[in-house]
Amino acid sequence: MIVCLFDIDGTLLNSGGAGQAAMEAAFVEQFGPMQPVEGVAYAGRTDRAIIADIFRYFDIEDDDHTRDEFVGRYFSHLPDKLSQKEGGVLPGVTVLLEELASRENVELGLLTGNFRRGAEIKLGHFDLFHHFEFGGFGDIHHDRGDVARDALQETRAFLNRDIHPSQIWVIGDTPADVSCARVIDANVIAVSTGHFSEETLAATKPDHLLPDFSDPQAILELLAL
Ligand SMILES: [Mg+2]
Structure with a gap:
């Protein structure tokens, strides 16, 4: 076997970039307007690590409560972003x-x-x-x-x-x-x-x-x- x-x-x-777009939509919903993030790689990395980098970039505390809320919003945006992106x-x-x-x-x-x-x-x-x-x-x-x-x-x-x-x-x-x-x-x-x-x-x-x-x-x- x-x-x-x-x-x-x-x-x-x-x-088509739906994952990144859903994370950005989640971010804007939870924290307000978001400037482009520089220096955060997505390909090949874990979602956990990507979120840690995004939070660090914007000086947001990476505690369980804040992160769980963010991840929940990410999941709720993801289906729409998959439909919108080609x-x-x-x-x-x-x-x-x-x-x-x-x-x-x-x-x-x-x-x-x-x-x-x-x-x-x-x-x-x-x-x-x-x-x-x-x-x-x-x-x-x-x-x-x-x-x-x-x-x-x-x-x-x-x-x-x-x-x-x-x-x-x-x-x-x-x-x-x-x-x-x-x-x-x-x-x-x-x-x-x-x-x-x-x-x-x-x-x-x-x-x-x-x-x-x-x-x-x-x-x-x-x-x-
Ligand atoms: Mg891959």
Whole structure:
């Protein structure tokens, strides 16, 4: 058996910036007008870490009450922003997921910086959520390596068996996806459909690197399926 743990943004779908727009709408609603934030990176990072950076930038105390309110507002804006922005499922993804899901020796999970609920909203918007029942998410940790550890633990708990890291394939679009896979000694496929070029991703030494998933058969072969 193998387990494929997918990243979301830039790997399965392009939200058209809906996540960032929903965070900005939440911010304006809670704190008032917002100037552009400089120096806060989004790609490959956990939502928890992004929010910590935004709060720090505006000198807002990052306590549980303030943050929970903000996250609730983010979830409530996200569906509208997904509808307004011109995002979409990335090439070949729908066919690839259906193909993988049909295999008895493959399990599909997530390894994402998104909040668990945010992941459900984004994937649900594009009718992909039904493929995923477990994973690691960005609710608590700042470091994606910790999310990978969570994903491994949740994978084992959900499948109720001792999955060895060599059975796991992390699939993502950023250097952080590659490095977090290495934290748990998993295999990794990088795909350059997000913000990072093939050259940048190649330097992080993924096991395999693809321009996109437009040829699902090629991935099935890489996974020896
Ligand atoms: Mg990504």
